[in-house]
Every structure is written in C-alpha cells, then in structure tokens.
Amino acid sequence: MDKTILTASDLWTNLSGEVQASISKQTYATWFEPIRAVSLDENSLTLEVPSKFYYEWIDRHYRRMLLSKLKTATGKDLKVRYSVVVSEPGNGEFPTEPDTLVEQRGSGQNYDSGSRLNKRYTFDSFVEGSNNQLAKAAAVSVADSPGQTSFNPLVVYGGVGLGKTHLLQAIGNKVLERLPRPRVHYTTSEKFTLDFITAIQNNNSAPFTERHRKVDVLLVDDIQFLQKKEQTQEQFFHTFNDLYQRGKQVVLTTDRHPSELYGLKDRLLSRFKSGLIVDIQAPNLETRIAILQKKAEDDSLEIPYEIIEFIATNIRTNIREMEGALIKLLAYSSLSHSDITMSLAKRALRETLGRPGTKTVSIEDVIQSVSEAMDVPEKKLVGRGRKMDVSRARQVAMYLSREIVGTSLENIGMHFGGRDHSTVIHACRAVKGKMKEKADFCRRVDGIRSQLEF
C-alpha cells in the first residue's frame, strides 16, 4: 500500500489485527476494541481512548508493543498520541513520555470544547428507572423546548454519582443537535466562581458576562459550591435574571434540595423555587443491573449476567462507584489474562468497597465451586457414581452446603441425587475428620469455603 495515502483507520485496522493476534481475546476486547484511530500524520498516530484510566493502562502495558508494531507496519518511527474522551474537563494533564504524546484534553472528538460537553452523556445512554423518571422527563422536555416550558430554571438534585451531571449534559447535547455550540454553555459553579474572580481581578468582566449571557441554554453543575460566596451569587442572580427575561433556559444541579443549601441568598432561592425542582434518588436493583448491562453493551463487553448482578447487588448508592468496580474487574481480567469470573469480580469489589461483598450462597453455588476447585463435573457431583474422587468431592460439597447454606439435611440430600439425611450426616463427619487429619485437605476445603463466603 502506498504509505502516503494510508489513513489512520487503515493503519489501525492493520495494527490492531497484529495486536489481536498476540494477546488474549478478553484483553483485546477490554483495552483495544474501544480505541479509535483519529488521525495520522508524518510523525504520529493519534488514538482516541475512553478515559484517562485507559490511557494509563495502555501506555503502561502496551506501549512498547504498539510502537514496535507501528514500526513494522509503516517502516517509520512514529509516535503514538492519545486523545481522551473527557468527562470532567480541565483537571490536569497526563505525563508525557518522549514517544507518547498526549493531546490537550478536550481535543477528543467526544468532547466539545465550545460548549464543554461530553458527547457520551446523552439521553440514549441514560437508563430510566423509577428513581430518575421525573428528572429525566423534565430534562427531555426542557431539551425539546428550552425556555418554553414552566421548568425554568430546572433544578435537579440528588446524591453523589447518581447521574446529575449526565442528565445535565444530555440536555446540552440534545439542544446542540439543533443549535450551534456557543449557544449552549456548560459550567460548574466552581468554574463560574473562578472565572468571575478572574474577571474582577483583571478589571474586565465583559468576556465573562458575554460568555454566560449570550446563550440559549445555560447549564450550571453543582451549585452547592455557591454557598456563602455572596458576590458570586449576586453575579449569578443577574445572569439568571437576564437569561430568564429573554426566555432563555437555565438548568442547575445540586447535591441537596435548594432549601437545604446553607448560605444561599433568599432571593436566589426563591428564583430556584419558581421553576421546577426534581430529585434523583438511589436506583433500585433492577435499574442498577440495567445500567451495568447498558455500559457493557455500549462498550461491547461480554460480562456474565451473574457477575453484573453481583456488582449491582453490592453497590447500592453510587453509580460511579459501580462503574468503577466494573472497570477494575476488566483491568484484573486483562492483567491476569483470564476470563471474567466470579472470583475476579469479588476481588474487584473488595477493592472498591474496602470490604468484601456479600451474596446469598445457594447449594447450586456450592456445587459449582466444588466442581471447579476439585475438578469433578457438576453432573457427577449430583449423580450416583461412587468413584473415589467423585465421592470425596460430593462429600465436601455436602459438608459446605451444611456449613454455609444452613439448609436442612433432607434438602441437601435431595440436591445430591436424592440421598437421605443420614448420608449427609455421614459425609459431614467424614469431611470434618479428614480436615483434622490432613492439613492439606483442610486448606483446600477452607479455600473453597472462603471463596464462597467471600
């Protein structure tokens, strides 16, 4: 192929094929599938990655491999540049290695530097549940007719990591489909405050005023940071009034109900109350599962349902944390070149929560674990075969069922090929006896137990 007309995506197709051939399928799916090649010039190939975490991971583990394959493919010493899809713009840069350059944040295609919006935060990617239904409905109608509904301002409040920023930016992205970018402005109240202070210090507030007033939709995230900042509040009040009077839309988020915002001026508060105040609550289990499934689907990841349910069961109040656990799990799986398994999920969760997760253990779980650990097919465990290794494993499974599941002897017997309760008692005794005798065996059984109990 003539190298002068090689495009970034041609090169990436070629390169990623090579990469795919040298690493496991799971590793490839986790770290390389989400990458897009965005540009190629004489010196470098630019790859877009979903997050800073990805960049760091790929750079740490695969830089050498990528560079050498790049050289083989092009015959040149090209550099790899990364552009990151940003969710929280403007906080810091990445370490720059001589042969790995990182573009300024915000240059990724998913981040619109005019409006400061992350394009991944859309209504489509926002899973609706009973906890956020009202907030979402209000957000959609505001996005459809900004400034034209009675929801002005729309104030969305709720705890950390429950989707406020996502929803706020989804409004922006939806409006942007129709209007050019300077007419939607997203900011946080911290940035608003800083910009305001800078404007005062420079004795030039015109650009500040213009930026915030020349918009059709002003989105201000986390207004709880305006508490006690009287002068900034004053400025915000004027900005708000100006926009409101001209029929422009204002949408705000906060981590608590506006009337609980301590140190907020009354007249600002009554402005907020004149629009619509809606909350986002913690999602229920079904919604948490749906959110994880959606994330997995969007990133083309195949994660067993059981594991999704396990994560969703254990992380209840913060979706960001739940996503974090999922990413950790992918990282572990990639690092150990192993499939995504329950025990890996447990480890990821333990690190996320700082404590073990919990799960009700069923006899089926015990059978599965014993089967894996002692290398006896489940079918044989619950069958009638009497070969030595099979009966031993079956006894261990009965014992663990008795110890962990805490169900009746009859019920256990029923699960193991319809045996009666005396067989179960005998099995438990035999296992206990052997555990006392043989340290090796004891360790093995305890190992299975701790994996189950976790």
Ligand code: ADP
């Ligand atoms: P907040 O601003 O309330 O602290 P974010 O909007 O930053 O929370 O949400 C945290 C993470 O959880 C984001 O990655 C977001 O995409 C995700 N998230 C939250 N709610 C939902 C939802 N209903 N559907 C899909 N993803 C969600």
Ligand code: MG
């Ligand atoms: Mg937020």
